Structure formats: C-alpha cells, structure tokens
Amino acid sequence: MTWWLLGASVALLIGRSVMEFLSGRSGFTDLAFSVATALLIGSAVLNARAAGRQVERHNSETQSFSRIMQALSRSVSQDAVVQAIVNELGTAAAADHVAVVRMRPGSAVLDVTFVSMLPGASASNTVMPLRQLEPLTTQRLRELPRQLAQRDQLRLGKVINLVWRDAPPEQADPMQEPTADEATSVLRRNIRSRTTHPEAQADEEHAQEVADMIAYRLRDAYGLRNTLAAALADDQAIAGAIVLSRRTIEPWSDGAVRLLHMAASETSAALIRVHTYQTAESEARTDQLTQLPNRRYFDEYCTLLASRRRSTDRVAVLSIDVDHFKLLNDMYGHQVGDLVLRAIGGAIQAAVREEDLPARYGGEEFIVLLRNPAPGVALEIGERIRQGVRDIDLGSMGVADFVTVSVGVASGQDSAEPIGHVVERADRALYAAKRTGRDKVVEAWHEALV
Numbered sequence: 001m002t003w004w005l006l007g008a009s010v011a012l013l014i015g016r017s018v019m020e021f022l023s024g025r026s027g028f029t030d031l032a033f034s035v036a037t038a039l040l041i042g043s044a045v046l047n048a049r050a051a052g053r054q055v056e057r058h059n060s061e062t063q064s065f066s067r068i069m070q071a072l073s074r075s076v077s078q079d080a081v082v083q084a085i086v087n088e089l090g091t092a093a094a095a096d097h098v099a100v101v102r103m104r105p106g107s108a109v110l111d112v113t114f115v116s117m118l119p120g121a122s123a124s125n126t127v128m129p130l131r132q133l134e135p136l137t138t139q140r141l142r143e144l145p146r147q148l149a150q151r152d153q154l155r156l157g158k159v160i161n162l163v164w165r166d167a168p169p170e171q172a173d174p175m176q177e178p179t180a181d182e183a184t185s186v187l188r189r190n191i192r193s194r195t196t197h198p199e200a201q202a203d204e205e206h207a208q209e210v211a212d213m214i215a216y217r218l219r220d221a222y223g224l225r226n227t228l229a230a231a232l233a234d235d236q237a238i239a240g241a242i243v244l245s246r247r248t249i250e251p252w253s254d255g256a257v258r259l260l261h262m263a264a265s266e267t268s269a270a271l272i273r274v275h276t277y278q279t280a281e282s283e284a285r286t287d288q289l290t291q292l293p294n295r296r297y298f299d300e301y302c303t304l305l306a307s308r309r310r311s312t313d314r315v316a317v318l319s320i321d322v323d324h325f326k327l328l329n330d331m332y333g334h335q336v337g338d339l340v341l342r343a344i345g346g347a348i349q350a351a352v353r354e355e356d357l358p359a360r361y362g363g364e365e366f367i368v369l370l371r372n373p374a375p376g377v378a379l380e381i382g383e384r385i386r387q388g389v390r391d392i393d394l395g396s397m398g399v400a401d402f403v404t405v406s407v408g409v410a411s412g413q414d415s416a417e418p419i420g421h422v423v424e425r426a427d428r429a430l431y432a433a434k435r436t437g438r439d440k441v442v443e444a445w446h447e448a449l450v
Contacts, residue, residue, distance in 0.1 A: 081271055095117060110128040110240060211229040228243070228252045336398060339397050341364065356381075373411070378409050378443075407430065408428065
C-alpha cells in the first residue's frame with residue numbers, strides 16, 4: 001500500500017507539472033525540477049527494493065546454512081551426513097540434482113550418491129573407479145557457447161597439468177585447450193581465495209581442480225548440462241566433492257556458490273567427526289593387544305544375533321583358557337606374556353571360519369562363537385585351535401617351552417536356548433578340561449558336566 005501511494009503521488013506531481021507547463025502557468029524550470037524530484041524518488045524506491053531483496057536473499061542463505069548445520073550436528077554416519085545436506089542444499093541453490101562423491105576408505109573407488117530434486121524421485125548410489133579421473137579427451141567435452149568471453153573460459157589443459165602431471169603425452173595434449181562448462185567459469189569468477197599463503201592457496205586450487213574433474217565425469221555419466229562443484233577434504237587430503245547441476249545454462253548466483261562452499265566445508269568437518277566417532281567406537285570394541293573383538297563387542301553381537309535367530313539357526317561356543325599363564329608371566333615377564341597372548345590370538349583367528357566370531361574374553365581367556373556349525377565341526381575347530389597354539393614357535397620370544405590351552409565346547413540344543421546358557425555350558429566343559437589334565441578339548445553334553 002505504501003509503494004502504491006508513493007507511486008500515485010509521484011504520478012500526480014508529474015501530471016500537475018506537465019499541465020501547468022502546457023497551460024503556460026509555469027516555466028521549463030519548474031517542469032525540470034518536478035521531473036528531477038520524481039526521478040530522485042524513483043531511484044530511492046528502486047534502491048530500497050533492491051536492498052530489501054538483497055537482505056532477503058542473505059537471510060534465506062543464512063537460514064539454509066543454519067538448517068544444514070543443525071542437520072549435520074545430528075548425523076552419526078556418513079549416509080546421514082549426505083542426507084542432511086542434499087535436500088536443503090539443492091533447494092536453497094535452486095539445483096535440479098545434487099551429487100555427493102566420497103572416497104571409500106582403503107579403496108581406489110569413489111562412492112557416488114546422486115539425488116534428483118524432483119518430487120518423489122529416489123536417490124541412486126553407484127561407484128566411480130579412480131581411473132575414471134584420468135585426463136579427459138577433447139571429444140568428450142561439451143564446448144562452451146561461442147559468446148562467452150575469453151576471460152570466462154577455463155582451459156582444461158591447466159586442469160590436466162595441475163592434477164595429472166604424470167599423464168602420458170598421448171592422453172593430454174598441451175597444444176589443445178578445450179574449454180570447461182559455463183558453470184565452472186562462473187565458479188572461477190566468483191570464488192575468492194580464503195588465504196594469501198602461497199602453499200595453502202595452491203592446495204586449495206588443486207582441490208578445486210579435482211572437484212571440477214569429478215564434475216566433468218558426472219556430466220558425462222548422467223548427461224548433466226550445468227554443474228557447480230566444491231571439494232570435500234579429510235585431514236588435508238581430498239576426499240571427494242559435492243556437485244550441483246541444472247538443466248538450464250544460466251549462471252549460478254553468488255549466494256549459491258557461497259552456500260555450496262560453506263556446506264562443503266562443514267560437510268568435510270562432519271565426515272571427519274563421524275570417522276573419528278566410528279574409529280573410537282571400533283577401538284572401544286577391539287582388544288588392543290590381540291586386535292580381536294573384546295568382551296563388550298562379543299556380548300553386543302550375541303544380543304543382536306539372539307533377536308534375529310531363526311528356528312533353523314544353531315550356535316556353538318568354544319571357551320578357551322591358556323594353561324599355567326600366571327607361571328609364564330612370573331618366569332618371563334609381562335612383556336613376553338603379552339607377546340604370547342598376541343600369538344595365541346593369531347592362532348585362534350587362523351583356525352576359525354570366516355563366519356565365526358573369536359574374541360578375547362578377558363586376561364588369558366578367549367571365546368569363539370560358531371554360527372550354524374555342522375555336527376562335529378565345533379569339536380574339530382576346538383582341536384584345531386589347541387594344536388595351532390601348541391605349534392607356535394616361542395623361541396624368538398625367549399621361551400624355551402611350548403604353550404598350551406584348554407578348550408571347552410558346547411553346542412546349542414535348539415534355537416530357543418539362550419546363547420548365555422551355551423556359554424555357561426562351554427565354561428563348565430573348560431573347567432572339566434582343566435581338572436582332567438589341561439591341553440585338551442572337552443565337549444559338554446547337556447548338563448552332564450558339573
């Protein structure tokens with residue numbers, strides 16, 4: 001209503017001045033003054049509205065980033081981190097697709113999560129071998145529109161020289177300079193270096209080059225037209241990229257560029273936090289001496305298995321104890337004792353099947369959970385463990401004698417028997433092996449062993 005009233009007042013002012021000028025009641029100076037006043041008011045109105053739109057965009061950008069931050073703070077897995085940023089980032093940046101590319105730890109593979117922002121569209125997950133990031137050939141690039149200015153073009157030769165310095169000459173011809181897509185040129189034009197340190201700036205540029213290369217491959221794989229990419233980092237190493245895409249070729253706004261890079265930075269921090277959390281959880285469930293699962297993990301696994309057991313599932317438990325371990329510790333010292341326990345853990349790991357779960361139960365005690373063993377398999381594995389421990393060469397540790405273990409074996413009677421009861425029967429069989437001479441395997445038969 002205010003804008004309409006102001007516009008009507010300006011129109012009346014101009015109209016009155018024109019009428020008075022035409023009727024001869026005012027001169028040209030009065031008319032010029034009225035027109036200048038109207039132009040001044042109009043420019044003030046346009047400036048105010050532009051400032052209002054800028055504040056609105058800034059507030060929208062801040063709110064979107066705040067929502068991304070809140071979602072990331074609640075994420076405790078890598079998949080949750082990806083889900084936290086995809087929808088909000090795609091909506092705020094007006095993107096048609098969002099792709100999150102992550103380096104798989106310990107592998108030469110990139111995991112790609114590709115999400116379409118269309119209602120009801122489901123995310124797709126695929127992998128990209130690292131060899132896909134070899135230098136691109138000119139035939140597989142979409143050329144930029146001819147009307148783009150020379151300063152807005154990014155030469156792929158620079159990308160190849162920076163990222164893939166070891167590429168064979170036939171793969172990267174320095175005489176050919178194919179251009180990148182318009183989105184990347186806009187990205188280059190709008191991004192400002194966050195630091196003036198030459199080495200840090202070079203690392204940042206290198207990370208962006210790799211992110212752009214990932215975007216090129218996604219363009220080729222998914223038929224994308226207009227992409228914008230930002231790198232993900234993990235402990236100063238490039239860990240992937242976030243790629244936005246549009247069907248149109250209109251340039252990305254400065255706000256979209258800023259939001260993407262802020263989101264990439266916070267996503268990198270969230271992925272590091274999740275990795276640290278998962279590492280801590282893994283260490284909390286792993287015996288640091290033998291690298292076998294510890295008792296906590298064994299108990300949690302048994303609880304989870306019990307909730308998912310079918311009527312045909314069977315389990316067996318091996319309870320293992322090192323014979324006269326206290327005497328070995330007193331004679332050779334605790335350091336040698338630790339080496340012996342580590343060697344015994346390795347022998348147990350080598351003797352069990354892939355689907356079985358060995359664990360250090362505490363001190364010199366070990367335990368093994370066997371899943372669906374055939375008749376006689378539990379006793380056979382127990383004997384294999386006993387013999388494997390006897391065959392350990394302790395000469396390099398300064399131990400003149402060999403070490404032995406006693407093993408108690410118990411098989412579940414049916415799927416309804418709690419795993420804890422099977423463990424108790426295996427313990428009683430172990431005590432029977434200890435009482436009857438050690439260095440042997442004893443199998444529990446229901447409640448016969450007391």
